[in-house]
Amino acid sequence: MIASVPEPNAAIDGAVEKKLGWAFWLSVAWIGGLALAAVAAPWLPIKDPDVLGAAPRAGLFSDNLLGTDALGRDVLARTVWGARISLGVGSVGIILGLTVGGTLGIISGYFRGVVDQLISFVFFSLLSFPSLVLALLITATLSRSFWTVAMTLGILGIAPIGRLARATTIQFAEREFVQASRVLGAKNGRIIVRELLPNVLIPMGALTLLGMGISIVAEGSLAFLGLSVEGDAISWGKSIVDGSQVRDLTENAHVALVPIVAMFLTVLALNFAGDRLREYTDVKETAF
Amino acid sequence: MSNAQLSVRDLEVRFPTSRGVVEAVNGVSFDLERGQMLGIVGESGSGKSVTAKTLMNLLPRTAEISGDIHFDGEDVRAIASGHRKHFWGVKMTMVFQDPMTSLNPVKRCGEQISETLRYHLGMSREAALKRSIDLLEQVGIPEPARRVKQYPHELSGGLRQRVVIAMALACEPELLIADEPTTAVDVTVQKRLLDLLDELRRDRGMSMILITHDLGVARGRCDEVAVMYAGRLVERAETEVLFSDARHPYTTALLRTIPRIDQPSHTRLVPIEGRPPELVNPPDQCSFAPRCRHAQADCLEGVPTLTNLDGNREFACRYPANTEAGRTSFFANEAAGQTVTGLTIAQPSEVN
Amino acid sequence: MAKFLLRRVVQLVAVLLAVTFLAFSALNFLGDPLVNVVGPLAAIPDCDLVEAGLREDTFSTAGNIGDCEVVSRARAQYNLDKSVPERYVRWVGDLLTGDLGSSFQTGLPVSEIVREKMPKSLLLMVMAEIVALAIAIPVGVLAAYRAGRRLDRVTSVGSFGLLSVPNFALGVILLQVFALRNRLLPASFDDSTLWTRLHSLLLPSIVLGLGIAASYQRLLRTDLLTTLQEDFVNMARAKGMPDRHVMVRHALRPSLFSLITLFGLNTGALIGGSLVVERIFSIPGIGSEIVTAVIRDDFPVVLGAVVVIATGFVVINFLVDLLYTWLDPRVRVS
Numbered sequence A: 001m002i003a004s005v006p007e008p009n010a011a012i013d014g015a016v017e018k019k020l021g022w023a024f025w026l027s028v029a030w031i032g033g034l035a036l037a038a039v040a041a042p043w044l045p046i047k048d049p050d051v052l053g054a055a056p057r058a059g060l061f062s063d064n065l066l067g068t069d070a071l072g073r074d075v076l077a078r079t080v081w082g083a084r085i086s087l088g089v090g091s092v093g094i095i096l097g098l099t100v101g102g103t104l105g106i107i108s109g110y111f112r113g114v115v116d117q118l119i120s121f122v123f124f125s126l127l128s129f130p131s132l133v134l135a136l137l138i139t140a141t142l143s144r145s146f147w148t149v150a151m152t153l154g155i156l157g158i159a160p161i162g163r164l165a166r167a168t169t170i171q172f173a174e175r176e177f178v179q180a181s182r183v184l185g186a187k188n189g190r191i192i193v194r195e196l197l198p199n200v201l202i203p204m205g206a207l208t209l210l211g212m213g214i215s216i217v218a219e220g221s222l223a224f225l226g227l228s229v230e231g232d233a234i235s236w237g238k239s240i241v242d243g244s245q246v247r248d249l250t251e252n253a254h255v256a257l258v259p260i261v262a263m264f265l266t267v268l269a270l271n272f273a274g275d276r277l278r279e280y281t282d283v284k285e286t287a288f
Numbered sequence B: 001m002s003n004a005q006l007s008v009r010d011l012e013v014r015f016p017t018s019r020g021v022v023e024a025v026n027g028v029s030f031d032l033e034r035g036q037m038l039g040i041v042g043e044s045g046s047g048k049s050v051t052a053k054t055l056m057n058l059l060p061r062t063a064e065i066s067g068d069i070h071f072d073g074e075d076v077r078a079i080a081s082g083h084r085k086h087f088w089g090v091k092m093t094m095v096f097q098d099p100m101t102s103l104n105p106v107k108r109c110g111e112q113i114s115e116t117l118r119y120h121l122g123m124s125r126e127a128a129l130k131r132s133i134d135l136l137e138q139v140g141i142p143e144p145a146r147r148v149k150q151y152p153h154e155l156s157g158g159l160r161q162r163v164v165i166a167m168a169l170a171c172e173p174e175l176l177i178a179d180e181p182t183t184a185v186d187v188t189v190q191k192r193l194l195d196l197l198d199e200l201r202r203d204r205g206m207s208m209i210l211i212t213h214d215l216g217v218a219r220g221r222c223d224e225v226a227v228m229y230a231g232r233l234v235e236r237a238e239t240e241v242l243f244s245d246a247r248h249p250y251t252t253a254l255l256r257t258i259p260r261i262d263q264p265s266h267t268r269l270v271p272i273e274g275r276p277p278e279l280v281n282p283p284d285q286c287s288f289a290p291r292c293r294h295a296q297a298d299c300l301e302g303v304p305t306l307t308n309l310d311g312n313r314e315f316a317c318r319y320p321a322n323t324e325a326g327r328t329s330f331f332a333n334e335a336a337g338q339t340v341t342g343l344t345i346a347q348p349s350e351v352n
Numbered sequence C: 001m002a003k004f005l006l007r008r009v010v011q012l013v014a015v016l017l018a019v020t021f022l023a024f025s026a027l028n029f030l031g032d033p034l035v036n037v038v039g040p041l042a043a044i045p046d047c048d049l050v051e052a053g054l055r056e057d058t059f060s061t062a063g064n065i066g067d068c069e070v071v072s073r074a075r076a077q078y079n080l081d082k083s084v085p086e087r088y089v090r091w092v093g094d095l096l097t098g099d100l101g102s103s104f105q106t107g108l109p110v111s112e113i114v115r116e117k118m119p120k121s122l123l124l125m126v127m128a129e130i131v132a133l134a135i136a137i138p139v140g141v142l143a144a145y146r147a148g149r150r151l152d153r154v155t156s157v158g159s160f161g162l163l164s165v166p167n168f169a170l171g172v173i174l175l176q177v178f179a180l181r182n183r184l185l186p187a188s189f190d191d192s193t194l195w196t197r198l199h200s201l202l203l204p205s206i207v208l209g210l211g212i213a214a215s216y217q218r219l220l221r222t223d224l225l226t227t228l229q230e231d232f233v234n235m236a237r238a239k240g241m242p243d244r245h246v247m248v249r250h251a252l253r254p255s256l257f258s259l260i261t262l263f264g265l266n267t268g269a270l271i272g273g274s275l276v277v278e279r280i281f282s283i284p285g286i287g288s289e290i291v292t293a294v295i296r297d298d299f300p301v302v303l304g305a306v307v308v309i310a311t312g313f314v315v316i317n318f319l320v321d322l323l324y325t326w327l328d329p330r331v332r333v334s
Helices: A008-013 A022-039 A075-111 A113-127 A131-141 A146-173 A176-183 A188-224 A236-242 A246-251 A254-280 B048-055 B076-081 B109-121 B125-138 B157-169 B187-204 B239-244 B249-256 B324-336 C002-029 C033-043 C047-051 C065-077 C084-096 C110-145 C150-163 C167-181 C194-228 C231-238 C243-280 C286-295 C299-327 C329-333
Strands: B006-017 B020-032 B037-041 B064-071 B092-095 B175-179 B207-212 B224-229 B232-238 B313-315
Touching (some): A022 A254, A075 A113, A075 A146, A075 A188, A075 A236, A113 C002, A131 A146, A131 A188, A131 C002, A131 C286, A146 A188, A188 A236, A188 C167, A236 A254, A246 A254, A254 C150, B006 B048, B048 B207, B064 B076, B092 C231, B109 B125, B109 B157, B109 C243, B125 B157, B157 B187, B175 B187, B187 B207, B224 B239, B232 B249, C002 C084, C002 C299, C110 C150, C110 C243, C110 C286, C110 C299, C150 C194, C167 C243, C194 C243, C231 C243, C243 C286
Parallel strands (some): B020 B232, B037 B207, B037 B224, B092 B175
Antiparallel strands (some): B006 B020, B006 B064, B224 B232, B232 B313
16 A cells, blocks of 8 residues: 555654755854864964064954954953864764763663673663763862863763763664674674664764763853853963953953854854754664 | 625745745635534645635744635634734634643643633633633533543643644634544543544534544544645545545545545555655645656646536546546556556556 | 552662762772872872871971971861772762761861852742743643634744843843843842842742743643543533633643653753852852852862762652653552
């Protein structure tokens, strides 16, 4: 039988297109361009972000393109340099979360039994902390270097990433092709690396982008709690906090707004790209 | 304009989709007299459910509808776009295929029946509940006072469909559309439900449209049967006429797929070969031609029009079965071993 | 049902123990709590020797005997001379009697601090949830009703965008626009009367609520679109019930169950958000208290507050699960 009459809502909601679309590529371009600018910051023709200028609280399009902050430092330069730390802790964090969470999740989902119960309990306990509270707990006692902040953000990712990896592994471990290699006598390690890993990595791609966005926001939140990277290091979060003094907000809002817009666009791009990628690689749709 | 209770003229329904425009219903016209029962028969995708949903104003907004629908002289499509209070549910209502899904899982059965009474008839909560219990009793549900407090999943499939029927009948509608009302329930329950519907209909003098893919269900209950294929009405006749003397080759093919008591018990059931056609950009030809054993070259040129013979039957075929033209065309195809569309006629089969 | 309940309670207790232990050991292993009490004195290397009676000279390498006495008194007072597991057991014992220890800084009992600060934070969060639901439910229902039309597109883009605005950014912007530039709403907390409290928490709760509203709206819209495909919705329309009734009474009700689940999951983000929002709007709630305590290395306050928050979070999710099974007739029976 052929259902020649379409599901009414396929028409309303727009059947999922199997194309990533221009907006996806625009998002990727923004993230890529920003990452490039962050890496190349020392060589870019921008002012020194740490030099206390002669004209504090300068407006937009003055001698400094995006104005200066309360200490006369160039906002544009600080935003570009801030991307180094913000994107940096974000990506290192998510890589850490992926490695640890992904590994634990795959082990948990593949071997099941006691190992699974133990790991699942750890995930569950980690998820029982509101994430910012967990982050606070870790950063509170340590010196807050770049690496501690990145590690903290990574730990936040372990449980959610691990749970997804576990669920995907379970789903694939029961598929015929995995069962087949098991019957053919393949070793566990080989099955995991050759058969499961590629399939588990697919949904991870989308999660990486979404997770990076979450990490960047988390760095900002930590900055508001005074717990972001210590010292002179510049991050978006810290720049936003700097620009949020009452006097700055009333007279010179752009000091906070420029890093806010940078962060918003980045998070938006990451969320959008991640969302599209998730739709695009949705296992349920591409399964058969 | 006829003085029928329901009159449908040149109904067309199209759905724009990403693959093209689906012509789900194409030029369907029929009348239904008060108190009569019309069966609409066809495979899935034949447009019978879309026709019903059009009558009930249930199609999504993307559907493009044209044609006239009049109920008691009122323009139904104008009601749909204007004030439509107390029309559907009161004058015309519908029951759906699956009793498992046509009741709201998170509302008590009683609530679902009485909300209709409260809205349309302005009954109080207590009066509506009391009436709901009466209705459940009328459709043969034991312990109705207990059932109204239960949730749908606490009832069996047969009981649920009875609840749905009670719900539909709550406001004494004049026309009931039943879309495959028994496909989802056990065969043993099927007949009882159909008999119940028939009985309730006669008691109330209600008209009914029974939509089914099973000609056997229509027989003995419907006054008239309309056969739909690929969005078009291909044959319409009084039930007994249709069963004894069908004209459209699709109808005769359908008839061969059902077991019949009036034929010897060893009669073979013959499935219809081929698949229903695509409804996206259909070619300008008889849509059944590729599966038809009577098909001739001119069947591929233009859609045959519905011809009305003595007023109580019409069909859309140039080589109708049980006529001289039909027999000649069939024998010619049989002799050639295949039809003009390439359908092979393997072994000699009975004349029709 | 009783068995199910029992299993859930056992699970709850296990998770609470794990959570408290994790918090406890994080603060004990990652730093030396002694430092917080006696400051640099904790670094005197030979005090243990003095205590053990091995060195009897007046001066140790870095300080004098008097300093060592301060150290050993502090150790005894805060049980720092015991091993971590033993301290944990004692601490849980105290916790059960409602004793969360006292602040290293002020000497005030932590339970008292929590009792004073918590209501303000709770009020903020409750108001934020109300704001979120008040926005998300009507907008979600309208978007689903007008699916694919302009209103739907606009709100979909809007909520997607809103989800990408960090709440501190939203806080800073709204603070600037509504409190500093236009003075429509107060910029900081005013505790004098109930009215001023509600009034001054309005802007913070909008900041906190908008992000949550966006996620609720998205869920509700998708869920409703699925529900609207169901036969029972067609049935309700075939009965001639008006669109409003069909949307609210038939379609919305099953979708609210998914919303309840999301409510539980979102509580974590809500708590995290309130920490930040309290800072921006100078609300002296539990969030501000934690931050101050962290900066001053006030170990018992941080631990006490974190444990109270985490416990609240776990218990809320537990209750949401129970509520879900209790409310949804489909789950209730099985």
